[in-house]
Amino acid sequence: MSLLSKFATVGGATLVSRIFGFGREMMMASALGVGPVADAFNLAFRFPNLFRRLFAEGAFNAAFIPLFSRSLEEEGEEGARRFANEIFSTLFTALVVLTVLALVFMPVLVKTIIAPGLAVCVDDPSAGGDVISCAARYDITVTFSRIMFPYLACMSLMAMVCGILNAFRRFFVAAAAPTLLNFILIGVLSWCLWTEADKPTIGFLMSWGVMIAGLAQLAMVVVAMRMAGFGVALKRPRWTKGLKRLLVLAGPAALIGGITQINLFVGQAIASFKPGAVSILQYADRPYQLPLGMIGVAIGVVLLPELARALKAGHLREAQHTQNRSLEFALFLTLPAAVALFIIPEPIIRVIYERGAFDPSVTPVVASVLGLYALGLPAFVMIKVFSPGYFAREDTKTPMKATLASAGANIVLSLILFWLIAERGIALATTLAGWLNAGLLFAGLYRKGQWQIDRELLKRTALVLVCSLLMGGVLIVEMIEFRDWLQPSSALTTQILAIGILVASAMAIYFALALATGAADRRLFLAVLKRKRPPPPPAAS
Template sequence: MYKNLLSVGGLTLLSRGTGFLRDVLFAAAFGSGLIAEAYLVAFRLPNHFRTIFGEGAFSAAYVPCYAQVLESQGKEEAGRFCSQVAALLLTSQIVVLILAWIYMPTLVDWLAPGFRDDPEKFSLTVTLTRITFPYLLFITLVTLQSGTLNAHGRFVAAACTPILMNLTMIATFAIAMHFSNPGVVAALGITLSGVLQYLLTAGAAYRLGILESPTWPKLTKNVRHFLLTLGPAVIGSAGVQIALFADTIIASLLPGGIASITYADRLYQLPVGIIGIAAGTVLLPEMSRLRAAGKPEAALHAQNRTMALTIALSAPFCIAFLTIPDLIMRGVFLRGAFTSADAAASARVLAAYGLGLMAIVLIRSALASFQAEADTKTPMIVSLIAVASNVCLKLVLFEPLGAAGLATATAAGAWINLTLLFLLATRRGTMQPDRLLWKTVACVSAASLALALFARLAMEPVVAWSAGLPFLRNETALIGLSLAGALLYGAIVFAGLRFAGVSLKLRRR
């Protein structure tokens, strides 16, 4: 499993790296002006729906069901099940696309009400979102094929799809500024990336002999079980997206709010994607397979080791976001149309996100306790409770804290979500933290405290030294401080784990 985790994590790192370059180029070209905010909403809306219908709900329901059919009934029956589900998915997405095209002005008015006061921004947002929305259809099919490939132990193609998306968008950014309406060209790049991602995963599934062939679905026992599992998963994922929709709605009322949240989101999504989502992507099919094979202890062992590794890798990001957010935003984005004021606004949001980072990266591993047993109802209830708390906090905090208040509410909601999942899973016995996990937490806590002190004490001298450089001042300060902090943190964690006798290697079962 670690081999798959490192493979997915490495490709996700490459994905986030290309995404990083994409966002830097976008910030330099568009900053936080009219085209930037219209484009960012046009990019966010299909991604919100993708998470509801695709990666979130669909994967949670489909992967355990497919793994169960594959384990108990064989590859042929699993193929029939996949084809029937593909037909359902394709039909639903065509309906959603048609409705979205027709009612797009209303949809934008609901989700970005602050844009209505600026007719030019509103009209451009409607146009760009109509262009980007077909991306949703292609990416949901990619999600189906990715789940099938993952259940067969093939993770590379699915992990490469975001890389392909980023490269496509970078190419369109490069040529967009040569056109009279660069936002339209950039939006076309999103939909084109969806087509290319579909071709990538379809090709991988075809070579493996598991490419779906959509047929009219019959309500077989397997399909009925999938639909019963999917319903709560959709509601749960929709609940999370309600909180994100609230971010978009409220941020549209704040000058530059959407841009501030988006740029900070790009940075905090780096560890979430590389560590949290990669861990959950590999852990879910692994736990599903082990439980289907009657090996619950091995499933718990895999979960504990994955969570321990997740905590160890995520902690330094959390400390960096809390202690040096302004330097991070300046080092990454401060150039071109992106100003010092933009950096300061985004830094406040990034620090708020840092409060919830650890919870966010662990949620996917905690969810595997339920999803591996095809239980999507419990996570749904937990998600709705967390989202209700999240949205209430947003309404309370956005006025005094602005965009940072929205991020603070997101962090609080994540901790509520993780805490409830942890308590329910341990009570059921589907999560049993062992001594080595707690030892890892202790070692990471000590190293994190040392890293926080180092960042606070060293930042001013490093920034002062870099101010004398002829160019790349912020970038040099950020890289130097990050490398020194990484060495310090890594040395303390490694020494602590060795002293405590902790090994994160998976035992053969």
């Protein structure tokens, strides 16, 4: 299977999950709108979800896969199973202890980490809309957090199983499992809307839906692992050389691989000081996560095993070629997506969310946040491309320094900009921190001679940027032409038709320009049409 085919497999499964996630978010916006219950659910869910992203897309993909692959190659399947049992037993024990402690001390966690703004909240008697006291907001956030926290344990164990599947080059099930969460929450929301449940009840049932989804996802990947002929057993935890090496790699890798989620988590914690701000950030995050998840996650999952194999086999030229083509692929898709999301965020947000409990006055604010997030989209995908260059070489110290610098900058910028421009400040801080992190990661690889930019990458990057900007110019003209169709007063079907025309024409123009200018690899395009693999790169002279 070619590198592009693997990207397509993982990206396709992730795309399906994100589309259903879109549907889930649309239904949630209609049911809860921007209010205290929506804030409480998003705050409570962000904490275990942060760890899901850190483990699934960071620590285990970055640390477990190279070590497991080495055990598999050097000691055979029996050695790999022994290593997996060591890790599983320790991880399971640690997660049980962590979950019990978190459930007991959840009120403290909410006040200090999850939603510090609730600790200084002051009731406003003149406030309109959903008026829930600060004490009630705090109580429901604690309740939702307690219900959902075990999801963290399920996802951490699932991450290890997914690492095993990825090491065996079985990418699809691991990428498709998150769809179960969206299926279950859509089912919960459908039932709630049908029975006209009140908002606190909807939040309560959705929290239990998250917990059930975690168990279902874990079961799904365990069955896939068993079908692959591999299994793990729970034994007495022991301190071993393999466990020590994993912890040395996984700690920094979790920070590096999950920097996007860390930035979003920090942003939401700061946003808890303003009622409604958490929900605004969450609703803006969903459209932006669609291309980020489809492209970034696919690259992060596939690139690391491929690089690790090439480097361990001493195929340095193959590793360099893989890195360059991965960055080329990432920029080819993310640059036009970023331009489009920056230019037309308001019509998109209006069509997706503006119904039910979602007030039309919130649309411009959510749209402006989405536009700022969009500017950071290429950076966050590039982080997914650059990080495996370190992880495959078992180097976590260098990227950890870059990540800590980025996280520090994000906290400082968020604190400053939030008081100046509220939610927009947090989005801008997240974007600037992402570009800083991507720049530092690339500089480290380039300085060490571990990334050699080839002429083809430079040429195509410049052409992709030009094609994306030209496409953006056409979108602006079309926005003016279709302005009457895109007005809030227009029928929903008319707005959807207008956006469909904008998106379809933008894609057609971009891909036509890309093929005409050479921004897209014509050989690869023709190979895909003919269902053949692309020709290999020319031999080194």
